[in-house]
Amino acid sequence: MTDSIHPIYTNNNYLNSLSQSGINYSVIATKSDIEKIDTDNLPQIYLIDCNNLDLTQIQSALEQCHITKTPTLLLIWGFESNLNHMNYDDFVMMPSNNFELLIRVKKLISKSKAISDPNLINVRGLTINKSTYEVTVYNQRIPLRFKEYEMLVLMATNVGKVYSREDLLSQIWGYDYFGGIRTVDVHIRRLRSKIEDGENIFIETVWNVGYRFKS
Numbered sequence: 001m002t003d004s005i006h007p008i009y010t011n012n013n014y015l016n017s018l019s020q021s022g023i024n025y026s027v028i029a030t031k032s033d034i035e036k037i038d039t040d041n042l043p044q045i046y047l048i049d050c051n052n053l054d055l056t057q058i059q060s061a062l063e064q065c066h067i068t069k070t071p072t073l074l075l076i077w078g079f080e081s082n083l084n085h086m087n088y089d090d091f092v093m094m095p096s097n098n099f100e101l102l103i104r105v106k107k108l109i110s111k112s113k114a115i116s117d118p119n120l121i122n123v124r125g126l127t128i129n130k131s132t133y134e135v136t137v138y139n140q141r142i143p144l145r146f147k148e149y150e151m152l153v154l155m156a157t158n159v160g161k162v163y164s165r166e167d168l169l170s171q172i173w174g175y176d177y178f179g180g181i182r183t184v185d186v187h188i189r190r191l192r193s194k195i196e197d198g199e200n201i202f203i204e205t206v207w208n209v210g211y212r213f214k215s
Helices: 016-018 031-035 055-067 098-114 148-157 163-174 182-194
Strands: 025-028 047-048 072-076 090-093 119-122 126-129 134-137 162-164 203-206 211-212
Touching: 016 031, 016 098, 025 031, 031 055, 031 126, 047 055, 047 098, 055 072, 072 098, 090 098, 119 148, 126 148, 148 163, 148 182, 163 182, 163 211, 182 203
Parallel strands: 025 047, 047 072, 072 090
Antiparallel strands: 119 126, 126 134, 162 211, 203 211
16 A cells, blocks of 8 residues: 655655555655654655755654664755765655656665565675675675675674684684784775775774674
8 A cells, every 4th residue: 555645745746656556655754754753554665855854854754764674765856965974775856757766766675675685684785695795885896805705794794793803713714724813904904995984884993802893
């Protein structure tokens, strides 16, 4: 069952393609819409109209949606540079034709379903496919050496757990490895350089102890 057309959209057909495709969506266009977000009767996707909300309200809506683990699509009317650092799944510039909106919505819904795959690890834009040994960051494929991949999988499947250098050395290289713990630091540094930037930090250093995947 699809959501009824939000009052703001009664005079246009931007959402007709979603309704006709049987997609269960919900529009967040006012402060009261944000207050109605909960974990019951969840839609397949939330559409957040940035034209009718201020930045604080948009951030609040995104946070509430992410608690429900529901994908979010921003409807942006004009250039909004302050939205760049917000944690949304995708956006579309409005007014948009029905085809583009439908394609983006279907893509997000499909991706959301894939997250339930036990062979996939998804954390803040980082995706690890344990079936294909592929790692992507915001859909960009990241080539990793096998030891880098093994360390990443180990820590990403145990978010927040601290691993000493000795732990990583024994679990990834094995007890019969004769190299020193410096090997771990080198591989961690290389791994970070490939998957992180100034805004996205996945691996934290716990001084005098080791490393952990950031929760």
